[in-house]
Amino acid sequence: MTDLGMAPIDALKSATTNDAELIGISQKLGTLEKGKLADLIAMPGDPTQDITATERVSFVMKEGKIIRNGPATAAPAKTAAQDVMDEIGADF
DSSP: OOGTTHHHHHHHTTTTTTHHTTTTTTSSSSSTTTOOOEEEEOSSSSSSTTTGGGGGEEEEEEETTTEEEEEOOOOOOOOOOHHHHHHOOOOO
């Protein structure tokens, strides 16, 4: 979504708060508040400034239980198709 011009903060909200509201589960999910399920991730950096920070997750909590707590994952490698598209200057 950010590749198409959406601001990083709006992309993050669209995947959390806005989706929870859209599908009618905002009473339990979508924001960090007392009484809601604690599904969250942590990463180095500020994803509101650099959305690719979300590709380097170091902590995951699902329903209040720690699933991952370690070094950040490596950013995914570019595919051959992405390299070709970058070379010709095309978006996909």
